[in-house]
Amino acid sequence: MALTGPRRAGKTTLLRRLFPRASYVLLEDPDVQARARSDPRALLEELRLPALLDEIQNVPELLAYIRTRIDQSPREKGRWLFTGSQEAPLILETAAKTPPGSPSSSAASV
Numbered sequence: 001m002a003l004t005g006p007r008r009a010g011k012t013t014l015l016r017r018l019f020p021r022a023s024y025v026l027l028e029d030p031d032v033q034a035r036a037r038s039d040p041r042a043l044l045e046e047l048r049l050p051a052l053l054d055e056i057q058n059v060p061e062l063l064a065y066i067r068t069r070i071d072q073s074p075r076e077k078g079r080w081l082f083t084g085s086q087e088a089p090l091i092l093e094t095a096a097k098t099p100p101g102s103p104s105s106s107a108a109s110v
Helices: 011-018 030-040 042-044 063-073 088-097
Strands: 002-005 023-026 051-054 080-084
Touching: 002 063, 011 042, 011 051, 011 063, 011 080, 023 030, 042 063
Parallel strands: 002 080, 023 051, 051 080
Antiparallel strands: none
């Protein structure tokens, strides 16, 4: 599930209240961004699901790895929660249309 909108609109607060047991990763933190880019699999494996990835547009490369996990268990809904700013809808739309393994899937696919 993706929740997008302007900054400081309450997206994160809403999802954290609705899903209080979800793991939380803030992708605005430069150290977290670096880790997500250098070893995305390890970062995702450490998360307890459901997981909330806040500001996903900052590390769109993660979407390819998450898409693989979603495709492995398509009946399990609501395991991945995303927030994003105004750029996020375009990233998420592109990701949904890009087949896994295609040349552009490493940059922006779910």
